[in-house]
Amino acid sequence: MSRIDTPRHPIALLLIDAQQSFRARPYWTDTDAPAWLAATNRLITGCAARGIPVVQVFHTDGPDTPDNPFAHASGLIRPIDGLAPFETALRIEKHRHSALVGTGLGVWLHEHGVQRLIVAGIRTEQCCETTTRHASDEGWQVDYVTEATLTFDMQTPAGDTLTAAQLRERTETVLAGRFAAIRSVDEVLAQASGASGTP
Structure with a gap:
């Protein structure tokens, strides 16, 4: 976990697993990626302009070998290509679906007076949704910005296909x-403007 000195703010953006690892997965597709990147970059820029701290979450697991895209040895535990550079208030690595498990994130949020979380990242119905549920149960208010989350088609246990759009709707x-x-993105930034006093 790495951090910088961050002023207290009632809101924080959690950018979950927006990492290059996913481009090495067989289910990766560029179909929705450009729109997701545009929305995510706009969200990051808007939060930075309003003084909202951005927490960067990376996922690591499995053997530390070059062929595991979620291992440091792969070189893929880094921001996904196309993500605009930004200053992170906190960078953590998680090994479970929720960013609040075993990372110290909850302590940091309480220390900085964060009451509301903005959730964005990869994947919509997995780590982003799981973190959202966990955060809500722990008492944070959560804004889930679906257009700034990315996912991919999945097969149901019965062998049917759920499209990425259907997964987003289900979440x-x-x-x-x-x-x-x-x-x-527009709604969450407008709400954040009221909290920060920034137009």
Whole structure:
């Protein structure tokens, strides 16, 4: 875990697993990536302009060998290509689906007075959703920015295909009003402007 001195702010952006590792996975497709990158970069830039700290979360697991894209030996534990450079308030590595498990993130958030989290990253229905549920149960308010999350088609146990769009809709359905508010980039930045006093 690495950190910089960060002013207290009631909101933090969690950028989850936006790392090059995923481009080495067989299910990777560029279909939705450009729109996701555009939305994510706009969210990061907007948060930075409002003084909102950005927490960068990387996922690592498995053997530390070059053929494992989630190992340091692969060289892929780095920001995904196309992600705009930004200053991180905190950088952590997780080994579970929730960014709050075994990372010290919860302590850091409490120390910095964070009450609301903005969630973005990869994958929509896995680490982003799991972190959202966990954070909500721990007492944080969560804004889930679906357009700034990325996922891929999956096979159901019955052998049917759920498209990335269907997975995003399913995640919004199960989170909305229970674990998070579903917001667009524009909506979350407009709300953040009120908290920070930045237009």
